[in-house]
Every structure is written in C-alpha cells, then in structure tokens.
Amino acid sequence: MHFTKMHGLGNDFVVIDAINQAIHLSAEQIRFIADRHFGVGCDQLLLIERPVSANADFKYRIFNADGGEVAQCGNGARCFARFVRDKNLTDKDRVTVDTDAGQLLLRFMDDGLITVNMGVPKHAPAQIPLSFDAEALLYPVELDGAVIHFGAVSMGNPHAVIMVDDVANAPVETVGARLERHGLFPQRVNVGFMQIIDRQRIGLRVYERGAAETLACGSGACAAVVVGIEQGLLENSVIVGLPGGELRIEWAGRGQPVFMSGPAVSVYEGRIRI
Numbered sequence: 001m002h003f004t005k006m007h008g009l010g011n012d013f014v015v016i017d018a019i020n021q022a023i024h025l026s027a028e029q030i031r032f033i034a035d036r037h038f039g040v041g042c043d044q045l046l047l048i049e050r051p052v053s054a055n056a057d058f059k060y061r062i063f064n065a066d067g068g069e070v071a072q073c074g075n076g077a078r079c080f081a082r083f084v085r086d087k088n089l090t091d092k093d094r095v096t097v098d099t100d101a102g103q104l105l106l107r108f109m110d111d112g113l114i115t116v117n118m119g120v121p122k123h124a125p126a127q128i129p130l131s132f133d134a135e136a137l138l139y140p141v142e143l144d145g146a147v148i149h150f151g152a153v154s155m156g157n158p159h160a161v162i163m164v165d166d167v168a169n170a171p172v173e174t175v176g177a178r179l180e181r182h183g184l185f186p187q188r189v190n191v192g193f194m195q196i197i198d199r200q201r202i203g204l205r206v207y208e209r210g211a212a213e214t215l216a217c218g219s220g221a222c223a224a225v226v227v228g229i230e231q232g233l234l235e236n237s238v239i240v241g242l243p244g245g246e247l248r249i250e251w252a253g254r255g256q257p258v259f260m261s262g263p264a265v266s267v268y269e270g271r272i273r274i
Ligand SMILES: N[C@@H](CCC[C@H](N)C(=O)O)C(=O)O
Pocket: 011, 043, 044, 064, 070, 071, 072, 073, 074, 075, 076, 157, 158, 190, 208, 209, 210, 211, 214, 216, 217, 218, 219, 220
C-alpha cells in the first residue's frame, strides 16, 4: 500500500489514495499503522475516495489513531486538498469534498495557504452531543471535587473548550483525558484549553478524542474561536497559536460558516505491507 506522510502544523497524517488502490483497513490495522513504535506513526489516517454526491470532487474519510472513524478534521482537510493537487487527482483551485460531517469547500490561496469552509457550528446540546437539557455559554463539570466550566460546540465533531490563564501549564493530559471520556459526552469529546491573549489572538492546546494531545487541531481551533466570540471575548477574525504553529479562524456569528486558513505539508512517500 502506498501512502504519503503529511502534516498540518505538526498534526500528522498517513494519507492514502483509495481511488487508485483497493483499500479495506480494519480498526486493528489502522491502530498498527498509527503506532509510532511499530507502524508509520500518525494522529489520524485519511482515506481519499470517489465522491458520493454529484457536485463533489472527492470523499475523504478520517480515522483517529485509536482506529475509530470520525466525521471532521480541519488540519486533515487541508492535507487532503494538498494531496489531491500534488498527485494530479485534480487541477481545480476550489475543491468540494464529501465528509461524514457534510460537504467542505476548500480553496488554494495565492499565499500558499489553504482556506477551508468548515461549515456552520452547532450549539444545541443534543447536536454536540452533550448531556445537558438547555443550551448555555458555559457548562459545569465536577472533577475530583473541583468544578470546571467549559464551552461546547460541534464543528461536525464534538468539542469542549476550557479557558485557562496560562496555556503552557494547562492540565491537558490529566483534565483532557478525564473529560474526553466523561459521561456528559456520549460520543466522547475533543478538549481545548484556550488562553485569550487579546481580542484577535489566542493560545490553544487540544487533547484530541482518540489521539491524545496533538501539536494542532483545526476543528479545535474553530471551536475555541466560536466559544470565545459567543462570550464576547474575541473579534470575528482571530489568530490561533498552537504548539505546531498558527491558524487564522474567521466567523461572522450564529448561522454562518467558520473559515480556517493554514498550511499543509507533505513529508515523505512510503509503502507499507499490511
Ligand atoms: N486533528 C483534527 C481532528 C481529528 C478528529 C478528532 N480527534 C475527533 O475525534 O473528532 C483537526 O485538525 O480537526
């Protein structure tokens, strides 16, 4: 099986052309490929397939390192776009892709970055999903006797966002891991730790569902900015500083899509026998 190792701000991917190769991977095989000791190593594995809708160019599927299939991946979407152009699977400047979270529109920009229309965020608890009856700006959760408050939103995948004073020292591994599997989130959750630096800049670290902390999470960056704007703390265009680099996130408010702009890089080509 041929693959390309790619990354978006250090959030790394094994990307596989499943149009020109017959690929059927079990969850166990995906865990093996993603393993950093025995396999290739990656946060997510991406499969590029033929579209399912008449107006789309491709379909892409996303698997976390734990083997679970999920519906949304912002950094993966930019890598998908770079992959289909580099492999001459398309020469379009605007690409439409089917995902399990709906269609995404991707655009190659003159500055070399890729902008993704990440869709309209969903706020109702049932749509996240989150086990609260009523929607709120912040929800409480008790962990080890302490009450923590978080914002929550779906970007096609579930996100909880906790505000911190110092993102470098945020309890990402401990609180992130506990909240990822907390009973409040029936489909588990991605957990972001956001430090507001000013109204146009935040620092963010994300403990990802099915992958633990990554160097960057595109959908997590969108979720954090949406939560910050909803609370009146951020402008409509925000630079998100992640451990792996920066993304620009733009959101005009309720009912509008979120736009994410950032880089996507190919690292090497490889073959693996499975
Ligand atoms: N790294 C991704 C998100 C990947 C999926 C996520 N871990 C989930 O389970 O929803 C991104 O850049 O958005």
